[in-house]
Amino acid sequence: MARVLILGANGEVSKAAINSFLENTSFTLRLFLRDANRLPYYASDRIRVREGDATNYEDVSHAMNDVDIVFASLSGELDKEAQYIVKAMKEKNVKRLIFVTALGIYDEVPGEYGEWVKQQIAEMLPIYKKAADIIEQSGLDYTIFRPAKLTQMNEVDYEITQKNEPFKGKEVSRKSVAEVAVNIAKNPELHLNKNIGINKPIKE
Template sequence: MRVLVIGANGAVGKQVVDRLKESDHQPVAMVRDTDQIPYFEEKNVETVLADLEKNFEKAFYNTEAVIFAAGSGPKTGADKTIIIDQEGAIEAADLAKKHGVNRFIMLSSMGAGQPKKAEQIKHYLYAKHRADEHLKSSGLNYTILRPGRLTNEPATGKVNVHEGSPESGSVPRADVASVLVYLLSAPRAENKIFNLIEGATPLSDVLAY
């Protein structure tokens, strides 16, 4: 499939693009600045210049699937979080529906199902929660992935993926990227929400749908 990666220049997004390159899928990296383009051109990855804070509909032309891996980052305030993690994600789902996208994979966050429980990052989890709820009601073929705390440790290739649990833990970004790509071709994962942390089960077994 031709897969639009929103947030392609991020820490997870770059690894998603790499995993897609290794698969049968064709990645299209959505970037907001021209100086981000050469990185992907060197990898022979198609790019589209578009900004989540503006009109980014052109990114969806000829798109078959979407992986939404964008995030405002830990150094931004609540306003930016709402713009990117909530409104940007909601608009992406609406555009995907409009353009007949076959599959939408959302990178969310553990805790987004019950945002009231996390006082310090409540605004972030509420933004993720609202985006997730909108995607669920959009009519799109979706999967929402809610990883635990993200680390920069090397990929282990072994994870714990379950609906509704676990509710705490961590996972390398590299493994998150691999799971996001696996979900594109996991029929039994369609229209479901999964929590993800590092574990003992190989990816090939966890997602052998």
């Protein structure tokens, strides 16, 4: 039975992933966040909580004990967090990483929406791109997510674009992003060493 470490477990994408893992797998989950009191109650004996700070290497390294797959949905100093994740995974011989960044880091979003994206997160884009570069150069078995604007829609409806392709849609549900993560955890060869955009298809 696989053991999945979820870094940034109190984030909305992570919460969607937790629910999807509980509903669609028998995996054990290790939830990592600063304050366990912020987590909602999960009626499951498959959950273990590990408190810590993703910008503290010792905390990240300790969290890697006894896990098989890492799902990271973090914010802030994402480049520093990426460095620590890579270092700790190598130290603990954990290979499979799913790492969430943001759309727009390669100027891949066309048109007016692309301009809006750049205006909204301009200060963060270089940091998120650096984090993606660190993951791509890590030698780990990674998949990088670049989701569109996230919604709380109760739906699974998405399409995938590759790093060298223009981004297509404008939004995607967190539930859809979670499903992609769960599918990768169940089939680690899926999207292996890929940097993928995730969006809801635009209906013609």
